[in-house]
Amino acid sequence: MPSLLGIDCGLTVTKAVVFDVSGRQLSVARRRIPQLMPKPHHVERDMHVLWQGTAEAIKEAIAASGRPASDIAAVAATAHGDGLYLLDQDKKPLGAGILSLDSRTAEIIAEWNSNGVAERALELTGQMPTPPAYSSLLAWIKRHDPERFACIGHVLSCKDYLRFCLTGQVATDRTEASVSFTDVKTQKYSDEALALFGLTNLRNALPPVFECAQVAGQVTAEAATLTGLVAGTPVAAGLHDVTASALGMGGHKPGTVAIVAGTYSINQVVSDHPVTGAGWLCRNAVTPGLWNSMAISPASSANYDWFLDTLAKHERDAAGASIHEIVSREIEAALAKPSSVLFHPYLFGSPFGPDASAAFFGLRGWHDRGTMLRAVLEGVIFNHRLHIDDLRGAFSFAEARLTGGPTRNPLFNQLFADILQMPVTVTETDEAASWGAALCAGAAVGLYPSPLADPRDLAAISRVFQPDPARAADVNARYALFLDMAAAMQPFWQRLEALS
Template structure:
């Protein structure tokens, strides 16, 4: 058999997934690495640890299947967006990887939001102004470490670092570039006014290429170590969000992809770039006839993890001793609570928020707590709050595109019947769960297959992705959520004005 490999570089792990040419997953390797929080608002990774994870993952899937170099027809990459690494004149990292979760540029983002050029900048780049974006991160360097920024020979992200280690070239695809805030989505080139804001020069940025671009001539020592031929085609691919839509078969007009992992997102595809006039949704390149529009949320499974660790520590310790998954038990507890959690509402903004608020100072809260509420109510309210927030993004998306909707869902949450049911009930429509939940890696492979001529069009994804099940909304639950969501939105709006105050107070108290 012939195989393709998808490499999905994420914020906390890299997944290397082996597919046959029918899109069926044959093997997977997941390599973890730490996220460093050395200072408040910092969220960094070690680029060498991630490169090691990529190499280790490739070796693992190849050895699992006992593949020969000739069996592997290509490798394609997916990567998390918004990362920044400064490289020195000797092509060594001057910094760690600043990830999308790094909020050090909060002040720069807030200042830019009020600048006269803010609307024009967003219209050209399609990237909401937020500390996540490399543009604002570079503005932070410009303001706080200008000498370090001046030393940078190249300014890249994590995928570009991995490819440099493999091929000795600095190249960046249009999709990842589009997410930097430094890229003009109309010209498909770096945006000079944005570069001026960041305090950098075009020469400090990689060569731009399309998402189907092929690299060959891998470092011989690394190729041999992995078990690859030097001339194995490596397709540069795109960003994980855009590729997830592709891997879910959600690239037709009106098809929406919803993902919940550590974070989450709601996205759909349009044939031309459409920009939200209010700056609340992103517009990212997949290829010249597929543009992904949507909103990312910070607060997905990470909030559920907080509930597990902070409210169920004894149970978590026991689960670790038993080698069991506490999440399954918690969802069973939540399933026994009626829809709406007896009026307990969760604003799940534990890590600031991107869409729909775009407010790094946002904070989480539970509203409506009474003595009758239990830990099980808190678990269910948390799951519901995460989905309420995703629904708020969906409403923005539908208002912009005015398209009928079908929902494709993926991510770790898709393993949970309860969470999928909550999603169907809050959205008020069926949820389709594709067979492969490794949608970004599959999306990368589909781009690679088109680049190599195995398929003629990305639209052929419909022959490669099958739906395993469909979750239907329950009418009684839909009615409850339709009653709750306006109140949830009203509470969120009223608290928004107070987020900056509580964030400032927390910073003040943490210094004492």
């Protein structure tokens, strides 16, 4: 039976996952890729280290699958969206890759917001420029590192760089192409968009655009040696990880809001016509004639991970029970009683601009760790609700689908349903983004009629969490205060940032 390889490279870990054609996961291998922070607001990674780690993960996943590499019918990658991975004219890495956590472009974003560029970009491209978008990062390099800018040969995303390493071919897909430079109406590259950002001379550096489920190259002999794949194995174009996650959890369709609780708060809906607004990014969906509107910010479950890494580190390796089981009991106890504690989950970014920072409010000496963790989880989900409420004003959706690391905990999923005040469906797919990539790989070689033709019985592998009406009044009051405090903090966040 054929198998498929899906690669998913996030902001800290790159993964290789082997699936059979029914969607059953056969193996997974991971490698942590170090982040580089040479200056404040600069978040990067070594591109050679990234490829080496990914190649090792692929080789390990193939070995662990129990099947020969020759069974792999096709490969596709997905990876963190936005950021920047540059090649020079000789197709060699041009400096470090820039991650989507990078916020060096705040000054340029502020200029574009004040001089009308951002407003025109929303009209033309379907989105306001964001700090890690191609447009702002390339404009920053042009201004602050002109020698590097002059050497740019190819502008790639993370997953496009990995596919280049596998195949030697420079390309992108329709979802990644729409990060900055496509016309939202035609879904194709726009010379006007490049001119708007002062980047006209990079037109030839933009990669050719493939459909997500189209073969964009074959594994080279060199890549085969490093990864254990068979040379000549087809490699599909793949897709942006936000879209891949929605596809992998069965949420990439009209009428559904797909939610990813990871490093980023990701909330997305699909429509059959472009709908633009300042609160979301309207980009190309997996297939032509569909648009994916995503409301995002780097303010989700990474806050919970930070809390455990920082304030429960000594218990992480304790024998007998996992730290997640221990703190779940503490959070459940905290939810059973009133609490004045709220948390703004802006450790790594926010929807309120680059100066916003995280904080606990209402904390007293008698509060314990469980109360603080409850506030962290509520703050994370409140931030998701902020984005989803923006989308509710423009789109109609009756179903929410949720994925992300914390969704293994039913308590977290129930909190989502209570705070969003709508049913939330969690699909038992540990590696949703990798499966989304694998669907593209399978469709590219004819195993599926399209990447939307998921062969799994989604109803059989899903659980629906219904909101608790008894909690609605308390949740709404806490959420309203969460928003009011964010508004009140606006003049103070910049002053706090100035202290650093």
